[in-house]
Amino acid sequence: MLRPQFVLFGDSLTQQSFDPAGGWGASLADxxxxxxxxxxxxYGGYNTRWALKMLTRIFPQTAEPPRLVTVFFGANDAAIPGRLGERQHVAIPDYVDNLRTIVQHLQQLRAGSILLITPPPVSDQGRVKYNCELQGVTEVTQIxxxxxxxxxxxxxxxKSLASELGLPVLDLWGLxxxxRDWEAELFWDGLHFTSKGNAVVYKHLQALVDEQFPDLRAEDMAYDFPHHSKFDPAxxxxxFQ
Known part of the structure; x- marks a missing residue:
């Protein structure tokens, strides 16, 4: 029996999710x-516009459809025009259209379950501090x-698009x-997750998967091959039959 595939599609918040120090993706894999x-x-630094450029390569028509896909973009799309990082900015109408295109492609592939994840909150103070340290200054304009x-x-x-499409959504921005002390405890630079932040993401993601897709509850899914206790040495x- 081949194992089903769960694909985590997103930006650096997904790329870093396999951090061995408790990344949310690593916890899911475990x-x-x-x-x-x-x-x-x-893909660190990517917005939804750039994600579309590789969509059909990551999810080709010829591949076995994934059983679950998380789509987690928006942190870079939300870079503010006219400030540091503006090259990543994508206007909200375009952001929504791009997300819709991603979902429609996955639906055409007959992906089993699709779950949208909102961008998480941003610690304004944390971003100011990080950018000052990055540039070696005490004050930075346009931050x-x-x-x-x-x-x-x-x-x-x-969230509105998820409602329109009838898809579950993990509202990290709100949750x-x-x-408590979310700005200092959950983000190391105002944007990316600490170990505690990763734990919060995993907790809510697993709960939502269990609620929305009961057939994907980890405790109810079978191993791909027999447990060793089933082996008769003779x-x-x-x-295996």
């Missing part, structure tokens, strides 16, 4: 060990290049702000 192959297709309020508009747009082949 939960589904021997039950599903969790594949990281995260922060991302703000929580502006990113929140993209989160709302993502993470409910955590007739191991019997366990």
């Amino acid at each position: 939960a589904y060990a021997r039950k599903a192959d969790v594949i990281n297709r995260g 922060p290049e991302r703000t929580n309020a502006f990113t929140g508009q993209y989160a709302e747009a993502c 993470m702000q409910q955590e 007739n191991v082949d019997a366990a």
